[in-house]
Amino acid sequence: MTHTLFIDGEAGTTGLEIRERVEGRSDLELILLGDRRRDPEARREALNSADAVILCLPDDAAREAVAMVENPAVRVIDASTAYRVAPGWTYGFPELRPGQREAVAGSTRVSNPGCYPTGFLALVAPLVRAGLIPADGPVSLNAVSGYSGGGKAMIAEFEEGTPDPFRAYGLTLKHKHVPEMTKHAGLSRPVLFSPAVGNYRQGMLVEVPLHLSALPAQPSVEVIHGALVEAYDGARFVEVAPLEETEAMTGLTPEGLNGTNRLRLHVFGDRDGHQARLVALLDNLGKGASGAAVQNLNLVLGLDEGTGLT
Ligand SMILES: NC(=O)C1=CN([C@@H]2O[C@H](COP(=O)(O)OP(=O)(O)OC[C@H]3O[C@@H](n4cnc5c(N)ncnc54)[C@H](OP(=O)(O)O)[C@@H]3O)[C@@H](O)[C@H]2O)C=CC1
Ligand SMILES: CC(=O)N[C@@H](CCC(=O)OP(=O)(O)O)C(=O)O
Helix, strand or coil, X not given: CCEEEEEECCCCHHHHHHHHHHCCCCCEEEECCHHHCCCHHHHHHHHHHCCEEEECCCHHHHHHHHHHCCCCCCEEEECCCCCCCCCCCEECCCCCCCCHHHHHHCCCEEECCCHHHHHHHHXXXXXXXXXXXXXXXXXXXXXXXEHHHHHHHHHHHHHHCCCCCEEECCCCCCCCCHHHHHHHHCCCCCCEEEEEEECCCCXXXXXXXXXXXXXXXXXXXXXXXXXXXHHCCCCCCEEECCHHHHHHCCCCCCCCCCCCCCXXXXXXXXXXXXXXXXXXXXXXXXXXXXXXXXXXXXXHCCCCCCCCCC
16 A cells, blocks of 8 residues: 655755655655745645655744644644644654554654654653652753754755854753653753754764762662663664673764664763763664654554664
């Protein structure tokens, strides 16, 4: 059976990466608008005739597109920030908690997670659920992304301009991802988020530092690691690096999973067990955006979630 797919924002950074992952699939037929991609009538027609649509647009344009969808049978996956904490939308992170995969599969409104939130939530949500990080506790997040995370405009800035080698940003502590991360982690205190962008194209490291001995449960590195291993048992795209491996590591590059839909979690700890650094590695355009959107597309269409993904 062939399903029709319309990508609104087909020529943008995430849109192009989605096209790369679905072109050549015999179970999908792409509706492409080409030069008519900004024509509201062409978009309205495509948005209402496809079996599924993926919105790869700025937030305001995504809201406009959602308002244009009148056909109740159309499954909408939105890659923007517009609906990530909105009622009536299903958060498109199938591995986030038991039952989430089924919730995505049964939904017609799926919000694709942000790239930083994907790494953050994978590390923190299971630990909050297990009571190892208190739900009302302070949690910090330090992260670095390649410049493709900022879409076409940032790519042009870094590839055609005279960019910084590295740039800390989000300095007002009001990054648009904070509500999404706080809510879906089950935290009550806003996450303290310190993002940065590096002068390389793609890939990210998302890090949560923990003072283990200051946590009420005083968990060891092994207990933290065990909780993550248990949470992702059987997951196809999320894996936890073995402690023997992390103990032997002297460095970690953000580009290690580029081109894949995989997310790898690492638990680094000091020898006396007082501190830990939890580090997620992912491709911001893979499991952080376009790969995740295709995984969600597969689920809403009732297909194997890994179709077309590595
Ligand atoms: N880049 C990343 O790593 C990630 C991005 N996202 C999110 O995905 C969304 C898209 O981001 P990204 O692909 O990076 O952005 P880009 O800037 O690379 O692409 C945006 C696309 O949206 C189209 N567009 C912009 N305004 C309108 C409009 N008013 N009507 C119709 N089309 C419009 C553009 O069209 P045109 O081609 O004509 O210019 C372009 O194709 C954003 O919401 C972003 O936050 C999410 C996770 C990660
Ligand atoms: C390097 C860079 O600028 N990154 C983007 C986030 C990319 C991403 O996660 O996309 P969403 O905004 O859709 O979630 C930023 O911080 O705004």
